[in-house]
Amino acid sequence: MIQVRDLKKHFKVHKRPPGLAAALRSVVHRTYTTVKAVDGVSFTIERGERVGFLGPTGAGKTTTLKVLSGLLHPTAGEVSVAEHRPQKRAAAFLRQITLVMGQKQQLIWDLPPAETWSLNRAVFGVAPAEFDRTLAELTELLDLKELSQKPTRQLSLGERMKCELAAALLHKPTTLFLDEPTIGLDVAMQVTIREFIREYNQRHDATVMLTSHYMDDVVALCPRVIVIDGGRLIHDGDLRALVKSMMPDKRVSFAGAMAADVIERLGRLVTQDSARTTIEVPEDRLREVIGHLLAGEGIGDLAIEDPPLEDVMRKLFKSKTADAS
Amino acid sequence: MTVGGLGYYVRLLGVSIRTSLITSMQYRVDFVIQGVMSLLWTALAIFPLLVLYGDRTSVAGWDFGSALVVMGLFTIMRGVLEGAINPSLLAVVERIRSGSFDYTLLKPADAQFLVSTTRFDPWHVTDLLAGIGIIVYAFVEMGRAPGAGELAAALALVAAAVAVMYSLWILIVASAFWVVRMDNLSFLLGAVFDAARWPIHVFRGTWRFVFTFIIPLALMTSFPAMALLGTLSLRTALLSLAGSAAFFMVSRTVWTLAIRSYTSASS
Amino acid sequence: MPTMLRVGLAETIAYRAEMIVWILTTTMPLVMLSLWTSVADEAPFRAYTQADFVAYYLGALIVRNLTSNWVAWQIAEEIRMGTLSMRLLRPVHPFASFLATHLAALPLRLVVITPVVGILFLTAARDVVIDDPARIGLFVLAMAGAWLLTFAVFLAIGSLSFFLEKSMSLVEVYFGLFMLMSGYLIPIDLMPPWMATAAEWLPFRYMLGAPVEILIGRYPDAAAVAPVVARTWAWAAVMVAAAAVSWRAGVRRFEAYGA
Numbered sequence: 001m002i003q004v005r006d007l008k009k010h011f012k013v014h015k016r017p018p019g020l021a022a023a024l025r026s027v028v029h030r031t032y033t034t035v036k037a038v039d040g041v042s043f044t045i046e047r048g049e050r051v052g053f054l055g056p057t058g059a060g061k062t063t064t065l066k067v068l069s070g071l072l073h074p075t076a077g078e079v080s081v082a083e084h085r086p087q088k089r090a091a092a093f094l095r096q097i098t099l100v101m102g103q104k105q106q107l108i109w110d111l112p113p114a115e116t117w118s119l120n121r122a123v124f125g126v127a128p129a130e131f132d133r134t135l136a137e138l139t140e141l142l143d144l145k146e147l148s149q150k151p152t153r154q155l156s157l158g159e160r161m162k163c164e165l166a167a168a169l170l171h172k173p174t175t176l177f178l179d180e181p182t183i184g185l186d187v188a189m190q191v192t193i194r195e196f197i198r199e200y201n202q203r204h205d206a207t208v209m210l211t212s213h214y215m216d217d218v219v220a221l222c223p224r225v226i227v228i229d230g231g232r233l234i235h236d237g238d239l240r241a242l243v244k245s246m247m248p249d250k251r252v253s254f255a256g257a258m259a260a261d262v263i264e265r266l267g268r269l270v271t272q273d274s275a276r277t278t279i280e281v282p283e284d285r286l287r288e289v290i291g292h293l294l295a296g297e298g299i300g301d302l303a304i305e306d307p308p309l310e311d312v313m314r315k316l317f318k319s320k321t322a323d324a325s
Numbered sequence: 326m327t328v329g330g331l332g333y334y335v336r337l338l339g340v341s342i343r344t345s346l347i348t349s350m351q352y353r354v355d356f357v358i359q360g361v362m363s364l365l366w367t368a369l370a371i372f373p374l375l376v377l378y379g380d381r382t383s384v385a386g387w388d389f390g391s392a393l394v395v396m397g398l399f400t401i402m403r404g405v406l407e408g409a410i411n412p413s414l415l416a417v418v419e420r421i422r423s424g425s426f427d428y429t430l431l432k433p434a435d436a437q438f439l440v441s442t443t444r445f446d447p448w449h450v451t452d453l454l455a456g457i458g459i460i461v462y463a464f465v466e467m468g469r470a471p472g473a474g475e476l477a478a479a480l481a482l483v484a485a486a487v488a489v490m491y492s493l494w495i496l497i498v499a500s501a502f503w504v505v506r507m508d509n510l511s512f513l514l515g516a517v518f519d520a521a522r523w524p525i526h527v528f529r530g531t532w533r534f535v536f537t538f539i540i541p542l543a544l545m546t547s548f549p550a551m552a553l554l555g556t557l558s559l560r561t562a563l564l565s566l567a568g569s570a571a572f573f574m575v576s577r578t579v580w581t582l583a584i585r586s587y588t589s590a591s592s
Numbered sequence: 593m594p595t596m597l598r599v600g601l602a603e604t605i606a607y608r609a610e611m612i613v614w615i616l617t618t619t620m621p622l623v624m625l626s627l628w629t630s631v632a633d634e635a636p637f638r639a640y641t642q643a644d645f646v647a648y649y650l651g652a653l654i655v656r657n658l659t660s661n662w663v664a665w666q667i668a669e670e671i672r673m674g675t676l677s678m679r680l681l682r683p684v685h686p687f688a689s690f691l692a693t694h695l696a697a698l699p700l701r702l703v704v705i706t707p708v709v710g711i712l713f714l715t716a717a718r719d720v721v722i723d724d725p726a727r728i729g730l731f732v733l734a735m736a737g738a739w740l741l742t743f744a745v746f747l748a749i750g751s752l753s754f755f756l757e758k759s760m761s762l763v764e765v766y767f768g769l770f771m772l773m774s775g776y777l778i779p780i781d782l783m784p785p786w787m788a789t790a791a792e793w794l795p796f797r798y799m800l801g802a803p804v805e806i807l808i809g810r811y812p813d814a815a816a817v818a819p820v821v822a823r824t825w826a827w828a829a830v831m832v833a834a835a836a837v838s839w840r841a842g843v844r845r846f847e848a849y850g851a
Contacts, residue, residue, distance in 0.1 A: 071427050073589040087588070091328045091433035099431055106428040110348050122340040123432045123439070125328040151351075358761050365768045373624075373778050377631065380638060384631055520623040527627050 002045040002068065002175065002207060007077035009038040009063050009231075037063040039231035040077075047174070050201055050208040052222030052239070056317055060231040061211045065177045068209070069099040082175050095124055098173040102180035105160065106167055107152045113163035114148040117170055124171035131170065138166045141196050158189035165193070169200065176200070178210045182217055194220050215309035229317055239309075246315050247307040250286055253278040254293055255301040266292060280307070328433045337434060338442055345412075345445035359448035366403075367455045370396055370522055385526040390467035391554050392524055397459035398483070398546040398553075399522040404452025405487055406518070410494050413443040418501045430588070437580050440498065441491070460553070475555045478562060482549040485569035489544055490518075492569075492576035499576075499583035514540075521546045544569065621656070624777065625649035638782060644808065647717035648779055650708055651804040656776065657705050658735065659742045659799060661694050664763055667750030676846065687747065687839070694743065721807060726814035730821050734803045737824035742799045744831035751835060754842030775801025781810070795831065798824040 012032045038060040045051050055061050066072040067079060070086035070093065079086055084093035107116045121131045139145055142162045147155060155163065161181065169176075178197070182190045194217055201208050212218055218225060218239070225242060227235040235242055252267065255276050263269055266289050267281035281289045286304070293299050349355065374396060378389040387395075417440045420426040429439050464470055471479070493514065517540055520528075525543040528536055536542040544565050551557035628645040631637055640648070667690075670676040679686050712718065722728060749763055756762070771777045773787075774796035780788050791797045802820050811817045 066427070069431060071430055071588060089430065094431060094433040095328065097431075099427070101424075101427070104423065104425040104427065106425060108344065108348070110351060111344065115344055115347060119340055119344055120432075122337050123434050125333060125433075362761075362764060362768075365765065369768055369772055369777070372772065373627075376778055376782055376784075381631065516619045519620060523623070523627055527630055529626070529630055532626050 001047050001080075001082065002043075002209070003078070003080040004044070004064075004068070005042050005078040007038055007041045007064070007067065007079055008036070008075045009060070009067055009072060010075045011035045011037055036231050038067070038228075041228060041231070041233045042077075043226055043233065043236050045207055045209065047207050048201070048205040049224060050198070050222050051210070052218035052225040053209055053211045053228075054218065054225055054313060055228040059228050061228065062179055064228070065099065065179050065209070065211070069097055069177050070094070071099075095171055096173055097175040097177065098168040098171070099177045100165060100168045100179065100181050102161070102178075102183035105164060107160065107163055109153050110151060112149045112151055113144075113155075113167065116152075116163075116167050117148075120167055120170050126171055134170055134172055135166075138169060141199055142166060142192075158185045158192075161185060161189070161193065162196075165196065172204065173206070174204065175207045176209070178208065178212075180211055180213065182212055182214055190214060190217065197221060215313070219309055227313075227316065235316065242316075243306055243309065243312050246312045249280040249282050249307070251278055251305045251307055252281050252286075252289060252293070253303045253305070254299050256296070256299040258296065258299065276301075334434075334438060337438070341442040342445055342447075346447055348444070349447050356448045360451045363400075363404075363449075363451040363455045367400055367459065370400070371459075385524065387524045387526065388467075390463045391550065391556075393463035393466065394460055394553060395524050395546050395550040396522055397456045397463060398550050399456075400459060401453055401456030401483070402486060402490065402521065402545050403518075404449045404456060406490060406494075406515075408446045408449025408452065410441075410491055411515075412446045413441055414494050414498045416443045417498055421501050430584075436584060437495070437577070441495070471553050471555070475553055478557070479549050479553040482544075482552050482557075482562065482565060485566050486545040486549055488573050489541055489569045492572045493540070495576045495580055499579045502583045502587045518542065518545075524550070541568065541572070620771075620776065621649040621653040640779065640782065643716040643720050646715055647712065647720040647808040648804060650712045650717065651807045652776060652800060653708055654705050654712075655735070655738065655800050655803050655807075657708075658698070658701055659739045661743055661746055663690050663694060663743065664746040664750035664753075666690065666693075667747070668753040671753045671846070680843065680847075687836075690747070691743070717808075720809060722809045724814075727806065727809075727811070727817055730814060730817045731803060731806045734798075734806055734817075734821045734824055737821065737828050738799050738803050741795065741824060741828040741831055744828060744835045745795070745799070747835035748831060748838055751838040751842045754838075754845050770796050770799070773797065774799055775804065780805070795827045798827050 011034070013035050041060075041064065053061055053064070063072065067074050068081055068086055070089045073087045082093065082096045084090055084096075086093060086097075107113055108119075117135065120126075121128075126134070139148070142165065144162060144166060147159050147163055152160060152163070165181070176197075181197070182193050185193065197208060197210070198221060200206060208221075210217065210222060223239060224237065225235065225239045226233065227242075249268070251270065253276055258277060263272075263277065263279060267279040267285070270278040270280055272278070279289075290302070290304070293302060371393075374389070374392055377384060378392070382388060384392070417426065417429075420429065429436055432439060497514065520532075520536060521542040525533060525536060525547040533543075537544075548557055548561065548565050552562060625646060628637065628640070628649070629642050632640060632642040632645055636642070637645075667676070670679065676686075679689060682689065712721065722731065745766075749766060752762060773791045773794050775791070780791050780797060780801045783791065791801070798820075802824060805811065806817050806820065811820070
């Protein structure tokens with residue numbers, strides 16, 4: 001369980017003016033500005049939940065995850081993870097959590113991943129039998145067999161990420177903080193990682209908090225999303241409800257030509273090219289519009305979808321910025 | 326298995342040395358290069374001694390044999406520095422720069438311990454062998470052997486010397502949390518350390534003061550050599566041990582402060 | 593060319609803190625200085641008085657700081673990172689751009705060594721330093737030759753990074769030989785005769801020992817200095833040619849296999 005009450009994390013940043021003269025002056029007289037990376041955020045996550053943690057770049061996602069994993073002291077507020085105060089970095093706490101950063105690696109570059117794993121086994125004090133069992137499980141889930149004995153430097157980005165995940169999970173943590181775990185991976189590998197995270201969550205009733213730039217990850221994995229912007233919480237709740245409240249209209253797309261004035265009567269045009277047309281239709285008119293389309297000459301390959309999460313997010317952030325100003 | 330306790334840390338050290346050995350085995354040519362280097366540097370170090378003592382029998386109260394003992398200890402200490410201290414600390418500085426140091430802080434073990442045992446360079450064992458060789462040769466040259474008491478005292482002082490050297494380098498790493506580029510600082514210390522190949526009495530005035538109290542080079546080579554030669558006073562020996570313990574405590578404190586500032590201020 | 597010099601200077605200033613530390617690491621001559629002055633305290637050590645030693649090692653410090661460069665590391669790094677391709681795309685010979693960067697660093701280096709020069713003239717060592725225009729002129733020539741020779745040697749070593757992964761350990765071997773045979777550690781005339789003869793025929797001496805010896809008046813007159821300067825420039829020519837050859841072979845390989 002993760003409990004966060006009014007968390008604040010402020011940084012004092014030394015302003016570096018450009019130019020040699022100004023740089024010399026700043027040695028004597030430094031000017032600081034306070035950056036409010038996280039500014040009063042509260043939420044509670046129950047054990048076993050999978051939560052997407054979203055927000056634009058610089059919203060404070062990584063800072064929050066670092067506070068939750070004990071790497072940063074909060075400026076103010078109460079934080080409790082798995083019944084521990086993270087900033088104390090107690091051994092019992094560290095053995096229950098893990099933080100995976102997609103952009104940073106812990107595998108030893110010159111050696112096969114198996115060596116990093118056995119190093120982590122010793123560091124986390126995992127008993128050999130337990131270790132073998134966990135490793136066998138991870139090997140099966142992530143298909144690591146071929147990879148464990150190859151030097152890390154010879155692995156592809158995706159293979160490396162799989163091995164990173166294994167290194168981060170060998171001590172069987174119950175709370176997972178995943179910061180962009182799929183960054184830079186191809187679509188197939190993203191799906192693999194996603195499936196694995198879900199599987200781990202279900203087998204071990206683990207709490208998962210995930211940030212990702214790929215909304216597909218969030219849609220596929222996280223029933224609940226927490227959205228922050230400018231260090232403040234702007235949404236916490238069910239993903240479908242969020243989509244519905246922000247963009248209640250459905251997207252209807254079809255192949256075939258249709259006159260512009262007809263389209264206008266049916267719904268709002270989103271995109272159109274020679275092959276395909278997409279329009280937005282309010283839910284209560286859906287039945288009527290579909291009926292019309294099905295009756296139309298040369299109209300086929302009909303599809304009804306929710307608007308993409310990217311668009312929902314863009315609209316959410318835009319409306320919040322508008323509120324603020 | 327539990328985390329913490331002496332047994333746990335001994336096990337960790339074992340795993341870390343094993344990992345380093347496996348890494349080094351991948352670069353076996355390094356062993357040859359390192360061996361050649363050891364010989365080259367040793368020859369280089371002894372050469373001025375030969376020139377000097379070719380003309381004089383004693384310099385600042387040190388004859389050829391005893392100066393050679395200092396040189397031997399210097400070679401050993403250089404091996405310890407480059408084989409056991411520098412590789413880890415350079416690796417850590419790189420991690421701080423790339424941000425993957427965060428992973429170290431997420432481990433349920435003492436961060437300073439993890440940092441200090443990150444990497445070893447076992448090939449520097451050649452330096453230890455060369456150093457011991459020089460010392461043995463020096464005593465053969467002088468036609469005598471150190472007594473058991475002298476040997477014990479020398480070993481205790483070598484341990485103190487390693488502690489001091491380690492503390493100095495930990496201070497450098499701690500500084501890396503505030504100033505990101507500090508590899509040059511370690512180069513600088515490495516260059517200063519070079520002066521430790523000479524008996525401390527060769528230096529005068531400011532230099533001797535600096536090398537005894539500020540950057541205690543005397544403690545690293547001259548004092549252990551004097552202990553081995555039986556010329557070190559008990560008072561100096563005890564002060565050295567106390568000084569190195571104090572130095573170690575200071576570096577530990579600075580390290581703790583550095584970690585605290587890292588976790589409260591970094592982004 | 594002026595633009596390249598300006599960019600080079602800006603680069604040097606950007607790394608000023610590092611450079612000062614880097615310069616401070618050449619403490620070896622100071623340690624040797626301290627050692628030898630205490631040795632020569634009571635009586636001169638062979639042909640060297642205390643003042644001679646002071647002049648010699650301060651001179652060595654000056655020469656080393658003015659002639660040293662980092663071009664081998666620069667090349668190795670650019671090959672490793674693949675950024676060398678960028679340099680190859682420019683319509684200037686890479687040697688010229690390296691040269692510009694390093695020439696641009698000279699003014700700052702001159703500033704840094706000013707205090708050393710100051711100390712040299714404040715102590716008894718000033719009586720040792722040459723003061724006749726002919727020898728001073730030749731000294732400047734010898735310095736320029738030493739600078740070019742050192743630069744060419746490091747260009748050549750850097751070019752080896754095209755062929756060897758661990759070329760930088762070669763630098764260490766080179767540096768060991770340099771310390772021994774250049775007079776950096778010990779003046780060449782204090783060496784055993786056979787070594788002094790070897791040093792005469794190897795290039796290392798002309799990078800450091802020769803200019804220092806000229807500076808502290810080890811040669812009685814200009815006529816005695818001239819052949820030393822000639823040999824310095826001959827070595828510089830040989831090394832520039834060697835660097836050019838190995839560079840060309842290396843680039844061909846680089847273009848064939850990539851980074």
